Amino acid sequence: MAHLAAPLPSPRAGASGIGYLVAGIAVFSVQDLILKLLSGSYPLYEAMVFRSLTALPFLLLLVYLNGGTRTLFTPAMGKMILRGGLLFCAYTAYYLALASLPLATTVALFFTAPLFITILSVLILREQVGPRRWVAVLAGFGGVLIMVRPGSDLFDWAALLALGAGLAYALSMVTARRLGTTETAAALAFWGNLVFLAIALAMTLLLADGQFSDQVHPSLGFxxxxxxxxxxxxxxxxxxxxxxxxxGLTLLTQAYRVSASALVAPFEYTAMVWGVLYGWLFWRDWPDATGWTGIFVIIGAGLYVLYRENLSTR
Structure with missing residues (x-):
C-alpha cells in the first residue's frame, strides 16, 4: 500500500509492476508466518533486533545504489525518522495481533488501512472525498464489526491491535505521500529500519530480564x-x-517504480491468499461464514476506495 515513487513509462510496465508486487507480497507473507510461529517462545523485540541487524547491510546497499548516503541526511531526515516510528507502531501492533488471532483475520483487519487513508487524507491533506468513497469506508468498517463480533464470546481485544496497525500504517502512508516527492524509497526504508532497531534495543534493556513476563494473553506474552x-x-x-x-522492500519499490500505483496497488490484497493458506496449513484455521463475509466486505470496500481514488487522481 506504499506509493513509493513515480512510475516510469514502459510498454511492459503493467505486467512487470504486477509481477514485482505479487512477488513482494508473497515474500513478506513468509515473514508473517515466521513471526507467528515464533510468537509462543520468544519476545517480539528479540526477533526485531535480529531482523533489523540483518536487514541493515542490504538497506545500506540500496541507499548506495539510489543516490548514496547524501540521500539520508536531507532537511526531511526528521520526518523520515518520524515515519519510521509510525511504521514501528504499525508493525508492532500487527505482529502482536498475529500472536492471538488467525493469520487471515489479522491480515484482513490490517487492510482497513486504505479506509483510514481516506479519512486521514481529508483531515491532514485536505483532499476532497466524494460520497461514494465515504459509503465504501462505512461499509468497510461494517465488515470490521462483522469480523470482530464485539460483545460476543468470540471477541478478542487483539483485533483492536490489528485495527490500530492499519491506522498507524495509514498515517505513515499519508506522510510518505509528501516525503515520496523529495526522498528516495531506500532512504525511507533505511531510517525506518534504524528506528526499528533503536526501539527494539531499548525494549531489550527494559524487558530482557523477564520481570513483566507473567502474562497469560498471547499478545502480551509476545x-x-x-x-x-x-x-x-x-x-x-x-x-x-x-x-x-x-x-520484499526491493520488489515492492520496483513495482511502484516501473508501473502506475493505480494498477498495482490492488494486488497488495493477494496477502489475503497467503494468510488463508498459511493459516490452514499450519494451524488448521479456516474462516467461518461470518468471517468470510467480513473479509470480503473489507477487501471489497478497500478495492473500491482505491478505484475511486485513482479516478479522482486522474
Whole structure:
C-alpha cells in the first residue's frame, strides 16, 4: 500500500509492476508466518533486533545504489525518522495481533488501512472525498464489526491491535505521500529500519530480564516475555526475516517504480491468499461464514476506495 515513487513509462510496465508486487507480497507473507510461529517462545523485540541487524547491510546497499548516503541526511531526515516510528507502531501492533488471532483475520483487519487513508487524507491533506468513497469506508468498517463480533464470546481485544496497525500504517502512508516527492524509497526504508532497531534495543534493556513476563494473553506474552537464547534454527529464522524485509522492500519499490500505483496497488490484497493458506496449513484455521463475509466486505470496500481514488487522481 506504499506509493513509493513515480512510475516510469514502459510498454511492459503493467505486467512487470504486477509481477514485482505479487512477488513482494508473497515474500513478506513468509515473514508473517515466521513471526507467528515464533510468537509462543520468544519476545517480539528479540526477533526485531535480529531482523533489523540483518536487514541493515542490504538497506545500506540500496541507499548506495539510489543516490548514496547524501540521500539520508536531507532537511526531511526528521520526518523520515518520524515515519519510521509510525511504521514501528504499525508493525508492532500487527505482529502482536498475529500472536492471538488467525493469520487471515489479522491480515484482513490490517487492510482497513486504505479506509483510514481516506479519512486521514481529508483531515491532514485536505483532499476532497466524494460520497461514494465515504459509503465504501462505512461499509468497510461494517465488515470490521462483522469480523470482530464485539460483545460476543468470540471477541478478542487483539483485533483492536490489528485495527490500530492499519491506522498507524495509514498515517505513515499519508506522510510518505509528501516525503515520496523529495526522498528516495531506500532512504525511507533505511531510517525506518534504524528506528526499528533503536526501539527494539531499548525494549531489550527494559524487558530482557523477564520481570513483566507473567502474562497469560498471547499478545502480551509476545510483547513482555524475557529474552530467550535462540536455538540455531530459530536464530536463522529471525535473521531470515531481515533478508525477507530487504528483498520484499526491493520488489515492492520496483513495482511502484516501473508501473502506475493505480494498477498495482490492488494486488497488495493477494496477502489475503497467503494468510488463508498459511493459516490452514499450519494451524488448521479456516474462516467461518461470518468471517468470510467480513473479509470480503473489507477487501471489497478497500478495492473500491482505491478505484475511486485513482479516478479522482486522474
Amino acid at each position: 510483547l513482555t516475555r524475557g529474552w530467550v537464547t535462540p536455538t540455531p534454527r530459530d536464530l536463522a529464522l529471525m535473521m531470515l526475516c531481515g533478508g525477507i524485509a530487504a528483498a
